[in-house]
Amino acid sequence: MLSEEQVSGFRSRFPILAEKTYLYNCSQGALSDAVEAANCEYMQSWKTSAAPWDEWIGVYEQLRADFAQFINADPDEVAIVTSASAGINPIASALNFDGRNKVVMSEYEFPTMGHIWLAQQPRGARIQFLDGVNNAVPAECYNRAIDEQTCIVPLTQVSFINGFRSDVASVVRIAHERGALVFLDGYQDCGTRPMDVKALGVDFFVTGTLKYLLGPAGLAFLYVRRELIERLTPTVTSWMGHRDVFSFNTKQLDLAPAARRFENGTPAIPNIYMARAALALLTSVGMDRVAARIEHLTRAFLGGVRDLRIESKTPLSSVGPLVVVRSHDAPQMLAKLTEKRIVASTRRDGVRFAFHVYNTMDDVHTALSAIEENRELMVRS
Numbered sequence: 001m002l003s004e005e006q007v008s009g010f011r012s013r014f015p016i017l018a019e020k021t022y023l024y025n026c027s028q029g030a031l032s033d034a035v036e037a038a039n040c041e042y043m044q045s046w047k048t049s050a051a052p053w054d055e056w057i058g059v060y061e062q063l064r065a066d067f068a069q070f071i072n073a074d075p076d077e078v079a080i081v082t083s084a085s086a087g088i089n090p091i092a093s094a095l096n097f098d099g100r101n102k103v104v105m106s107e108y109e110f111p112t113m114g115h116i117w118l119a120q121q122p123r124g125a126r127i128q129f130l131d132g133v134n135n136a137v138p139a140e141c142y143n144r145a146i147d148e149q150t151c152i153v154p155l156t157q158v159s160f161i162n163g164f165r166s167d168v169a170s171v172v173r174i175a176h177e178r179g180a181l182v183f184l185d186g187y188q189d190c191g192t193r194p195m196d197v198k199a200l201g202v203d204f205f206v207t208g209t210l211k212y213l214l215g216p217a218g219l220a221f222l223y224v225r226r227e228l229i230e231r232l233t234p235t236v237t238s239w240m241g242h243r244d245v246f247s248f249n250t251k252q253l254d255l256a257p258a259a260r261r262f263e264n265g266t267p268a269i270p271n272i273y274m275a276r277a278a279l280a281l282l283t284s285v286g287m288d289r290v291a292a293r294i295e296h297l298t299r300a301f302l303g304g305v306r307d308l309r310i311e312s313k314t315p316l317s318s319v320g321p322l323v324v325v326r327s328h329d330a331p332q333m334l335a336k337l338t339e340k341r342i343v344a345s346t347r348r349d350g351v352r353f354a355f356h357v358y359n360t361m362d363d364v365h366t367a368l369s370a371i372e373e374n375r376e377l378m379v380r381s
């Protein structure tokens, strides 16, 4: 467990935390001094370097290696892209739906997951959405839906809409038993606990840097299990996906034998600088300690919500990071929180409180007091 002294040292790296109760991590992580400095470092290299692209390609490869280590993959299993969508699309484009054509996913996926696979319908994909029951989709629902016709199962690790955590291990086991692939979307989890794509056995994993990875918008990662890489030929591609990027051979498409074949054009270098610094800062804490603190704060908050008899969309047993409580008027509740300098967010009738390692018990109590003061805006349990 981190000591309060260690937490306050870490907090001092994020200027906004001195001003606000920052529970907005499911939308955007807070800006640290390290990330701001990395942005300046990029500017400086642009201003002064005699060979900027040589320098920048080096940093881009270092980030690939850093992130691969972070999720226990090999660097050549990681593509650096500009959004989760830009990671999912080339995979969707590479699958054919002539034989197996079912895509099974829950209604709690982020919209881009639904939209990208729905866009494959003219290519033969059949999409089956699983309905949630009491804000959960148990593995049993996947068990009933996944069959020998199923091509792929997109799966959110933690849902953006209600904080529900999928039973990834069970869904992977069910899907693989029936020959289907699993595409894990870790955007609402990555950065909150240790991540091991090999132990989970997923085929694809996507996440981006702007939330719990404490980085900027405009950068994401796609992991592709090694055995699949060369079997997949994306029709969404670019020169950065070529085996030898700097051969500049316009007439020949020879894709890299690595996940880089799924990349989309010139890399977002400023974001790469900032993301590297963010990842280094986060991992310096130790991911087990990050997870333990988030669990501690989430449990305290959920206990408070239960005691106030406010309806939680997130299971009361959740270990975080996201807790979503129901409101009769979420925009109005958000305005009340803003008045109290609490930074939170809403989705439909849910008010989202998202905890990170830099949050404190004071943050928990401040948020609970604001809920109590405005209980007429909240749905009672």
Ligand SMILES: Cc1ncc(COP(=O)(O)O)c(C=O)c1O
Pocket: 082, 083, 084, 085, 086, 110, 112, 156, 158, 159, 160, 185, 186, 187, 188, 208, 220
């Ligand atoms: C679960 C999840 N997936 C994906 C995204 C974002 O996708 P993209 O990077 O394509 O905008 C979000 C962001 O809000 C998300 O919460």
